[in-house]
Amino acid sequence: MDLDDLAFLLGDDAPSGDGGGDYRNIWVVAERQGDGVSRVTRQVLGKARELADRLGARVEAVLLAHEGDMVARQLIQLGADKVYLADNPLFAEPAGDLWVKALDQLVTSRRPEIVLFGFTAVGKEVAPRLAQRLGTGLVADAHELDLDENERLLIATRGSFGGRALASVTCPKARPQMATVHPNAFAEAEPDRHREGDVEAVEVEIYGDDRRVKVSGTSPAPTEVPLERARVLVVGGKGLGGAEGVALAQQLATALGGQVAGTRGAVEAGWLQAGQEISSRGATVAPDLYIGLGVGGSMEHIDAMRQSRTIVAVNTRADAPIMEIADYALVGDLREVVPALLTAIAALRSKKAALAAR
Ligand SMILES: Cc1cc2nc3c(=O)[nH]c(=O)nc-3n(C[C@H](O)[C@H](O)[C@H](O)COP(=O)(O)OP(=O)(O)OC[C@H]3O[C@@H](n4cnc5c(N)ncnc54)[C@H](O)[C@@H]3O)c2cc1C
Incomplete structure (x- = not known):
């Protein structure tokens, strides 16, 4: 735990909590499925594209992967203007600790306005920990995403009281604004094979020892296909x-x-x-x-x-x-x-x- 986290727990103001400033663009934290882009990421990208066009912003995907070039190109075809590709053998295995650390570095240095994840096993583990580190808010399991363009606010709607009511939540003070997006809430982005964009290789400082959880084995899923x-x-x-x-x-x-x-x-x-x-x-x-x-x-x-x-x-x-x-x-x-x-x-x-x- 660093000093900012400790101060936060003791009741001081949240760390960073920067209310806007030079934060720009919408990030989608991408997940791969084999050599392709996962279905939920494609859905999040489709929605991010629509929101970014309304804000006059860019869609930027972040891909933490080992040998991810092909997936990065697909992210461009699916609507990203740019992909930050952190290619590292340590990302070959699922490792929430490494994702949190790497994303913290990337978000802090590049300052996206909005960061979106799928509400997947990865999103559920990484997004809350990242939000806590960044001192910002997170709307978990959003079913709808909208914007207040004047205030550049993300309006994320989620179920509450076990789904009996809907709550629309904004994060007016801190940046970036973050949400995890419910699977199948949005249509998948359609690939455009002629679409072009930048893939920027980025370095992140992560080490094998950062991984505090070791996967000792996996058991087959209870159903054939999720x-x-x-x-x-x-x-x-x-x-x-x-x-x-x-x-x-x-x-x-x-x-x-x-x-x-x-x-x-x-x-x-x-x-x-x-x-x-x-x-x-x-x-x-x-x-x-x-x-x-x-x-x-x-x-x-x-x-x-x-x-x-x-x-x-x-x-x-x-x-x-x-x-x-x-x-x-x-x-x-x-x-x-x-x-x-x-x-x-x-x-x-x-x-x-x-x-x-x-
Ligand atoms: C806060 C909260 C959140 C919840 N969230 C969810 C949720 O996300 N998902 C979910 O599934 N449930 C959820 N539930 C429970 C949900 O409200 C239902 O009670 C539950 O799913 C049971 O629904 P059912 O359709 O199985 O049964 P019922 O609503 O009892 O319907 C059974 C139907 O079967 C018909 N039927 C009976 N016999 C036959 C027969 N032989 N042949 C053909 N038809 C027959 C009946 O006419 C009836 O329409 C939630 C409940 C609460 C309180």
């Missing part, structure tokens, strides 16, 4: 009623090449695992196909799945709230509807196979 990225989801609610309903959901998911997820109610009933919950505190999803089986459609659940492209709902009640937002509302008992769907899918598959064999 729910946020799943294309087909069969989602069970309390209407599943127990093991028989869960088995039907699983059969339907398998037939469609998808995954099973659930409402909080189905998870709390013990029928599904915590990692399968669709919720503001868990996964917010945007699959191509969402099939809700015995899902009522609580406000909180709908908030976490409303970006789904096609919504099918199976419910015994025609007036269940989910039926209002469903593209296809099937009124009936899921124990009858799902077997009928499975038969129809099997018939369609064999018809296709017969046509292909001709």
